[in-house]
Amino acid sequence: MTTRDHALLRIAVDLCVLTVREGSLQALIITRGNEPFAGRLALPGGFVRTDEDIPDAAIRELGEETGLDLGRLHLEQCGVYGEPDRDPRGRVISVAHLVVMPDLPLPVAGSDASGAAWRPVDEIRGGLAFDHDRILNEAVERARRRLELTTLATRFCLPEFTIGDLRTVYEIVWGEPVDPRNFSRKVVNTEGFVQPTGTKRVPPTGRPAALYRTGAATTLNPPILRAGGH
Amino acid sequence: MTTRDHALLRIAVDLCVLTVREGSLQALIITRGNEPFAGRLALPGGFVRTDEDIPDAAIRELGEETGLDLGRLHLEQCGVYGEPDRDPRGRVISVAHLVVMPDLPLPVAGSDASGAAWRPVDEIRGGLAFDHDRILNEAVERARRRLELTTLATRFCLPEFTIGDLRTVYEIVWGEPVDPRNFSRKVVNTEGFVQPTGTKRVPPTGRPAALYRTGAATTLNPPILRAGGH
DNA sequence: TCAAAAGTGTTGGATCTACACCCATGG
DNA sequence: CCATGGGTGTAGATCCAACACTTTTGA
Numbered sequence: 001m002t003t004r005d006h007a008l009l010r011i012a013v014d015l016c017v018l019t020v021r022e023g024s025l026q027a028l029i030i031t032r033g034n035e036p037f038a039g040r041l042a043l044p045g046g047f048v049r050t051d052e053d054i055p056d057a058a059i060r061e062l063g064e065e066t067g068l069d070l071g072r073l074h075l076e077q078c079g080v081y082g083e084p085d086r087d088p089r090g091r092v093i094s095v096a097h098l099v100v101m102p103d104l105p106l107p108v109a110g111s112d113a114s115g116a117a118w119r120p121v122d123e124i125r126g127g128l129a130f131d132h133d134r135i136l137n138e139a140v141e142r143a144r145r146r147l148e149l150t151t152l153a154t155r156f157c158l159p160e161f162t163i164g165d166l167r168t169v170y171e172i173v174w175g176e177p178v179d180p181r182n183f184s185r186k187v188v189n190t191e192g193f194v195q196p197t198g199t200k201r202v203p204p205t206g207r208p209a210a211l212y213r214t215g216a217a218t219t220l221n222p223p224i225l226r227a228g229g230h
Numbered sequence: 231m232t233t234r235d236h237a238l239l240r241i242a243v244d245l246c247v248l249t250v251r252e253g254s255l256q257a258l259i260i261t262r263g264n265e266p267f268a269g270r271l272a273l274p275g276g277f278v279r280t281d282e283d284i285p286d287a288a289i290r291e292l293g294e295e296t297g298l299d300l301g302r303l304h305l306e307q308c309g310v311y312g313e314p315d316r317d318p319r320g321r322v323i324s325v326a327h328l329v330v331m332p333d334l335p336l337p338v339a340g341s342d343a344s345g346a347a348w349r350p351v352d353e354i355r356g357g358l359a360f361d362h363d364r365i366l367n368e369a370v371e372r373a374r375r376r377l378e379l380t381t382l383a384t385r386f387c388l389p390e391f392t393i394g395d396l397r398t399v400y401e402i403v404w405g406e407p408v409d410p411r412n413f414s415r416k417v418v419n420t421e422g423f424v425q426p427t428g429t430k431r432v433p434p435t436g437r438p439a440a441l442y443r444t445g446a447a448t449t450l451n452p453p454i455l456r457a458g459g460h
Numbered sequence: 461t462c463a464a465a466a467g468t469g470t471t472g473g474a475t476c477t478a479c480a481c482c483c484a485t486g487g
Numbered sequence: 488c489c490a491t492g493g494g495t496g497t498a499g500a501t502c503c504a505a506c507a508c509t510t511t512t513g514a
Binding site for chain 3: 488489490493494496497498499500504505506508511512
Binding site for chain 4: 411412436
């Protein structure tokens with residue numbers, strides 16, 4: 001081995017928590033209370049503790065900063081950001097995570113952050129602290145691809161949802177319209193994507209829609225592809 | 231913020247370097263010279279230095295342990311492995327990388343490792359130190375998916391290759407036969423996958439095959455899918 | 461002329477897109 | 488009975504697996 005100057009570093013988790021809300025794709029954003037970047041917007045996150053596994057740190061930080069319980073939510077590693085100067089406090093390596101959840105009321109913010117709130121991705125893009133803009137963009141792009149190849153979209157929905165709800169998720173995350181009639185068939189004919197509950201939901205106007213729950217499948221075969229190729 | 235016991239940790243890079251050689255998918259494996267796991271097989275890797283970016287550390291370690299120059303090779307992060315007890319020396323978090331390269335003669339092993347060598351993935355599976363079996367399996371599975379969706383396969387080939395060479399890569403990495411006639415058309419008709427050099431290579435027996443170079447595209451649209459779905 | 465590998469033509473089936481059309485409900 | 492959203496039928500285009508067949512070389 002060469003010189004033994006391998007560093008002792010701090011390692012952090014950052015969370016890109018996404019939901020579909022009020023007709024747009026939104027991310028959970030905190031306003032930083034401390035330096036560096038005090039007063040600026042950032043993704044929730046924090047340092048990993050001694051003897052703490054990385055997913056556990058992500059779950060803990062999300063609870064501390066937003067009051068959310070990751071128990072039933074989709075949590076997925078989506079990159080390591082380790083440039084030496086990415087944090088002015090010194091060397092910090094961050095493991096970014098993508099979290100997807102339905103539009104639930106936010107519990108009151110916990111001790112750590114002076115307010116976590118949903119903000120439309122399109123509004124905050126370009127204004128985040130650290131390298132969080134890059135993390136956000138890469139996480140959103142990953143979510144878009146995941147909708148093509150996996151059943152991730154159901155994670156944006158409440159436990160019971162209609163095909164229309166699911167289609168809205170695709171339209172908002174992809175930012176393009178999806179044909180309701182063909183989409184309905186694709187979803188229902190894809191083994192394990194959704195399972196009917198047998199019940200229906202009556203909309204304010206129009207025909208009642210069948211309700212579904214998430215199915216057992218995780219990958220979509222065949223995939224559901226966006227129109228533009230990519 | 232809560233208690234400030236966030237740890238100072240060591241961070242390492244591990245490298246899953248893959249090639250197609252002698253009719254099988256092979257990985258670059260070292261025999262460990264030091265404890266822990268002295269004498270056992272492992273993936274190349276080592277600690278990240280102070281002020282060193284993570285990809286730079288991967289490139290440096292590969293050079294030190296194998297003499298290879300990553301300059302023109304495919305290098306891709308493929309996961310973070312951070313369980314508290316994964317390394318008996320203490321808390322070490324590893325960023326795993328997938329490297330893909332053609333079957334080139336290995337430079338003489340450098341200072342660090344007493345011998346890096348190609349070993350068929352199927353032979354070493356289950357026998358690696360640390361959690362490297364898991365890293366290897368996940369990296370190989372990622373490579374398999376990458377062949378479906380990207381032009382990664384050309385990275386297994388020398389600068390000039392035939393469609394047959396490329397097909398062999400698919401067959402060996404996927405572990406299943408691919409129809410030569412349909413494959414040829416798919417590759418040639420996919421914009422930007424390969425570009426003809428205008429020259430040919432004459433095999434020991436049979437009709438000469440046109441030679442190609444890597445094209446400009448990185449993603450395959452449409453994808454080239456395996457038979458079994460997944 | 462034969463073996464071997466490269467490459468083309470073609471066909472039937474699967475799948476997707478686009479859109480016409482029908483269904484079920486509240487006002 | 489009308490507006491609204493849910494859902495089905497279907498024709499045409501497109502894509503793809505399978506395989507017969509042709510091409511081009513060395514021996």
